[in-house]
Amino acid sequence: MDLFSAEKTLLHLPNAEVIYIPNFYDARTADAYFDHFKANSPWQQDDIKIFGKIYAQPRLTALYAINTTPYSYSNLTLIPNKMSDELLQIKNDVEDISAHHFTTVLLNRYRDGSDSNGWHADNEKILGINPVIASLSFGATRAFHFKHRTIKKEQYKLHLDHGSLLIMKGEMQHFWLHQIPKTKKVVKERINLTFRSL
Ligand SMILES: O=C(O)CCC(=O)C(=O)O
Numbered sequence: 001m002d003l004f005s006a007e008k009t010l011l012h013l014p015n016a017e018v019i020y021i022p023n024f025y026d027a028r029t030a031d032a033y034f035d036h037f038k039a040n041s042p043w044q045q046d047d048i049k050i051f052g053k054i055y056a057q058p059r060l061t062a063l064y065a066i067n068t069t070p071y072s073y074s075n076l077t078l079i080p081n082k083m084s085d086e087l088l089q090i091k092n093d094v095e096d097i098s099a100h101h102f103t104t105v106l107l108n109r110y111r112d113g114s115d116s117n118g119w120h121a122d123n124e125k126i127l128g129i130n131p132v133i134a135s136l137s138f139g140a141t142r143a144f145h146f147k148h149r150t151i152k153k154e155q156y157k158l159h160l161d162h163g164s165l166l167i168m169k170g171e172m173q174h175f176w177l178h179q180i181p182k183t184k185k186v187v188k189e190r191i192n193l194t195f196r197s198l
C-alpha cells in the first residue's frame with residue numbers, strides 16, 4: 001500500500017481507520033495559519049508524569065474549546081481558552097469533511113527535531129468510545145508512527161505535510177498507539193492542531 005500518495009489516502013486497518021489528506025489547505029493558507037498560531041497562542045510547557053517520574057513535556061501546547069470542559073492527560077489538566085475565529089473556521093472545515101462535531105482542540109508546537117510526542121493513544125475516558133480525532137499539520141513535515149498494540153506486524157509511518165489533515169477513527173485509540181518521534185534531521189518548527197470532542 002502506498003502511504004505517500006498525493007491524493008486522499010484511506011487506510012482500512014485492523015481495528016482502525018486512518019484518512020490522510022495531504023493538501024487539505026493550500027500552502028499559502030497553511031503558511032498564514034502557521035504564522036498566526038505561532039504568534040497568537042498562549043504556549044505553555046508543562047511537566048508531565050510518566051511511570052512516576054516528572055519530565056518537562058518535549059513540546060509546547062495550548063488548549064481551546066467551545067465549552068469550558070478541561071482536558072486531562074498524562075496527569076495534567078488543561079483549562080481551555082475560548083476558540084478564536086481562526087480556530088472556529090478550521091473547526092468548521094474539518095467538521096464538513098469528517099461529518100463529525102468537535103468541541104476542543106489541542107495545539108502542539110514542536111520547536112525542532114528534539115521536540116516529540118511519545119507513544120500514546122488518545123483514549124481518555126472523556127473522549128468516549130471510539131473517538132474521532134482530526135489532526136492538522138502546519139510547518140515542518142514530521143513523521144507520524146502508528147502501531148497495533150498486539151498485532152506486531154501492523155506498524156506504519158506517514159509523513160504529515162504542511163497543510164495536511166489526518167483523521168483517526170474507529171477503534172484506533174483502543175487498539176493502536178501513535179507517536180511523533182524525535183529526529184536528528186534538522187527540522188524547522190511544526191504546529192499541530194488535534195480536534196477532539198469532549
Ligand atoms: O503532533 C501530532 O501530529 C500528534 C499529536 C497527538 O498525537 C496528540 O496531541 O495527541
Ligand SMILES: [Fe+2]
Pocket residue numbers: 120121122178
Ligand atoms: Fe495523540
